[in-house]
Amino acid sequence: MSYDEEYNKWKNNPNSFWEKKATNIHWIKKWDKVLESTETHSWNWFPGGQLNTCYNCLDIHIENGNGNKKALIYDSPITGLKKSYTYNELLHKTTKIAGALKQHGVNKGDRVLIYMPMIPEAVASMLACARMGAIHVVVFGGFAPNELATRINDSKPKVIIAGSCGIEPGKIIEYKPMLDKAIELAKFKVNICFIYQRSICEAKLIYGRDFNLQNLIDSSNSIEPVAVKSTDPLYILYTSGTTGDPKGMVRENGGHAVALKASMEMVYGMKPGEVFWAASDIGWVVGHSYIVYGPLLNGCTSVLYEGKPTGTPDAGSFWRVISEHNVSVMFTAPTGLRAIKRDDPNGEEIKKYNLEKFRMQFLAGERADPTTIEWTEKHLNVPVIDHWWQTETGWAIAGNFAGLGLFKVKPGSTGKPSPGFEVVCLDNNNKEKPNGEIGSLAIKLPLPPSCSSTLWQDKERYKTSYLNEFPGYYSSADAGYIDQDGYISVMARTDDIINCAGHRLSTGAMEEVLSKHNDIAECAVVGVDDELKGQIPIGFIVVNSGTVTSNEIIIKETIHMVRNEIGPVASFRKAIIVKRLPKTRSGKILRNTIASIFDNKPFKIPGTIDDPNILVEIKDSINK
Ligand code: COA
Numbered sequence: 001m002s003y004d005e006e007y008n009k010w011k012n013n014p015n016s017f018w019e020k021k022a023t024n025i026h027w028i029k030k031w032d033k034v035l036e037s038t039e040t041h042s043w044n045w046f047p048g049g050q051l052n053t054c055y056n057c058l059d060i061h062i063e064n065g066n067g068n069k070k071a072l073i074y075d076s077p078i079t080g081l082k083k084s085y086t087y088n089e090l091l092h093k094t095t096k097i098a099g100a101l102k103q104h105g106v107n108k109g110d111r112v113l114i115y116m117p118m119i120p121e122a123v124a125s126m127l128a129c130a131r132m133g134a135i136h137v138v139v140f141g142g143f144a145p146n147e148l149a150t151r152i153n154d155s156k157p158k159v160i161i162a163g164s165c166g167i168e169p170g171k172i173i174e175y176k177p178m179l180d181k182a183i184e185l186a187k188f189k190v191n192i193c194f195i196y197q198r199s200i201c202e203a204k205l206i207y208g209r210d211f212n213l214q215n216l217i218d219s220s221n222s223i224e225p226v227a228v229k230s231t232d233p234l235y236i237l238y239t240s241g242t243t244g245d246p247k248g249m250v251r252e253n254g255g256h257a258v259a260l261k262a263s264m265e266m267v268y269g270m271k272p273g274e275v276f277w278a279a280s281d282i283g284w285v286v287g288h289s290y291i292v293y294g295p296l297l298n299g300c301t302s303v304l305y306e307g308k309p310t311g312t313p314d315a316g317s318f319w320r321v322i323s324e325h326n327v328s329v330m331f332t333a334p335t336g337l338r339a340i341k342r343d344d345p346n347g348e349e350i351k352k353y354n355l356e357k358f359r360m361q362f363l364a365g366e367r368a369d370p371t372t373i374e375w376t377e378k379h380l381n382v383p384v385i386d387h388w389w390q391t392e393t394g395w396a397i398a399g400n401f402a403g404l405g406l407f408k409v410k411p412g413s414t415g416k417p418s419p420g421f422e423v424v425c426l427d428n429n430n431k432e433k434p435n436g437e438i439g440s441l442a443i444k445l446p447l448p449p450s451c452s453s454t455l456w457q458d459k460e461r462y463k464t465s466y467l468n469e470f471p472g473y474y475s476s477a478d479a480g481y482i483d484q485d486g487y488i489s490v491m492a493r494t495d496d497i498i499n500c501a502g503h504r505l506s507t508g509a510m511e512e513v514l515s516k517h518n519d520i521a522e523c524a525v526v527g528v529d530d531e532l533k534g535q536i537p538i539g540f541i542v543v544n545s546g547t548v549t550s551n552e553i554i555i556k557e558t559i560h561m562v563r564n565e566i567g568p569v570a571s572f573r574k575a576i577i578v579k580r581l582p583k584t585r586s587g588k589i590l591r592n593t594i595a596s597i598f599d600n601k602p603f604k605i606p607g608t609i610d611d612p613n614i615l616v617e618i619k620d621s622i623n624k
């Protein structure tokens with residue numbers, strides 16, 4: 001089937017397209033309708049249907065005689081550990097964790113927060129929640145206690161499952177003290193924690209509240225998968241919004257299973273039994289979709305890699321993993337490849353490994369610069385495919401489709417829309433822009449299966465965030481253009497989100513932290529270009545008149561505050577003191593203009609600027 005045929009098949013009859021895909025999933029009760037949508041742009045996929053996502057990921061493959069096939073390969077250069085888990089073994093771990101959750105009072109619909117490093121118990125914990133119909137809330141390890149507390153307050157978990165520590169190159173990150181602090185900060189009180197003790201750094205457990213996860217796995221009963229509604233949430237994943245309050249993206253069981261399974265073949269061309277590797281973290285959407293659910297739904301082997309592209313131990317780690325585990329298709333963020341290219345510009349490390357089985361390299365998470373794509377293609381000698389993604393969608397909005405006869409890859413473009421997505425490029429008046437002109441990228445409603453249709457217990461915020469700007473469309477908050485061949489290029493965010501090392505960060509949230517400093521009158525945090533991370537945040541700070549604290553100390557304190565309140569993942573390492581911030585006459589800070597000045601890029605002086613002289617002052621402060 002070619003891309004055009006498949007896309008048109010969807011466009012001509014979306015319900016029949018998704019109905020067919022849904023037959024690849026095991027349903028306990030068939031759905032009443034494929035799609036139910038209302039005038040007010042609410043929609044439900046497969047209402048009336050019942051299924052269990054964990055059953056579709058594990059039990060079904062065992063029942064089909066594949067229990068001894070590898071489900072998960074844990075490769076951890078950071079600890080020196082390597083271990084494979086068959087479908088039987090992964091199910092065993094999963095069902096025991098589910099049993100322990102049940103024993104501690106977790107029921108269908110309850111939330112379980114998971115704050116863990118990249119270890120097999122993290123994957124099994126997610127699947128355990130799915131097995132019992134509990135809703136998992138995974139929080140990335142690089143977030144500080146304050147961020148964790150925000151997520152505890154919003155999701156109100158009955159149990160938290162955490163690791164005693166994470167391991168970063170050259171340092172151990174003790175998770176347990178951060179967890180204790182978060183529980184202390186949170187208004188919602190959590191009474192039960194399961195802690196996985198890593199031998200490198202065992203945590204002190206609080207009697208009566210904390211339980212050793214391994215002991216629970218050893219002693220619990222297994223439980224059977226429960227039937228959940230197609231529209232019941234499988235998970236909540238918090239992602240940066242424009243303020244300090246993260247958005248709790250809700251993923252529903254039915255649509256998610258259908259779209260993710262379909263995407264494994266359509267987008268990545270993966271067959272059951274093949275090895276897929278997403279070098280991401282389970283704390284991000286890519287980790288949810290393509291370390292855990294997608295590969296397992298499709299009966300593939302998934303690689304869980306606890307390491308970095310470089311330094312664990314060298315720039316050949318990715319190629320070692322691909323070669324050693326016979327990876328067919330890999331997915332990473334361009335920043336990882338830029339790190340490798342920086343350390344190994346001539347691709348010498350690549351030559352050391354047999355990459356015979358490796359078919360394709362997929363990229364997403366940030367704009368893939370053509371130089372990195374070309375370097376990777378040249379040295380790996382496989383197609384390098386950029387595709388466009390959001391936490392909100394859970395799978396690719398656009399790409400080049402390995403399962404639909406890859407078409408011409410255009411470096412710099414994220415490809416054509418996935419079947420299921422009608423993407424348009426709009427101007428401020430909701431009119432389509434001519435081909436090649438930059439505008440707001442939006443997706444016609446209803447969104448396809450897997451895409452969130454609400455935020456956790458906040459439908460209204462979902463509407464104001466995504467649906468109100470362009471009536472009838474989902475606003476992606478990405479700016480870009482569509483060329484005459486229908487290829488989509490994603491150029492920048494239209495809000496104050498930045499993509500730093502493939503991580504989605506809110507500069508607004510950083511400004512909120514900076515504003516708490518007693519000596520700061522006002523501030524702006526902007527994303528500027530960075531050769532390795534794509535973008536990094538920089539603070540521009542105006543101090544109160546009469547402040548006696550030195551500029552150096554204020555800057556140091558702000559860096560410390562962001563690290564403490566948001567986490568090291570924010571990569572906030574630089575701030576500049578300025579006399580004033582450039583603003584429009586209505587008082588809006590001209591953040592894009594500041595970023596252009598910093599990056600030495602040409603920019604138009606906005607006609608609405610209050611005082612153009614401030615731009616000169618900003619340039620002087622940067623050059624100081
Ligand atoms: N737990 C605790 N801390 C973490 C963490 C985790 N899981 N992940 C990152 N951090 C910390 C890092 O140790 C670092 O701390 P530091 O300021 O004390 O040095 C900080 O957060 C920033 O980390 P990072 O942004 O990863 O930068 P880096 O310089 O350590 O590494 C790269 C740069 C490019 C190698 C790395 O960002 C990378 O591998 N990126 C790929 C990202 C990715 O897979 N994204 C998923 C989307 S597909």
Ligand code: AMP
Pocket residue numbers: 239285363364365366367368386387388389390391392414476477478490491492493499502503504
């Ligand atoms: P996240 O929700 O963390 O996956 O981040 C989503 C955002 O990352 C998108 O809104 C884009 O801004 C950016 N992004 C993801 N994939 C791409 C891509 N292939 N090209 C450009 N930007 C991308």
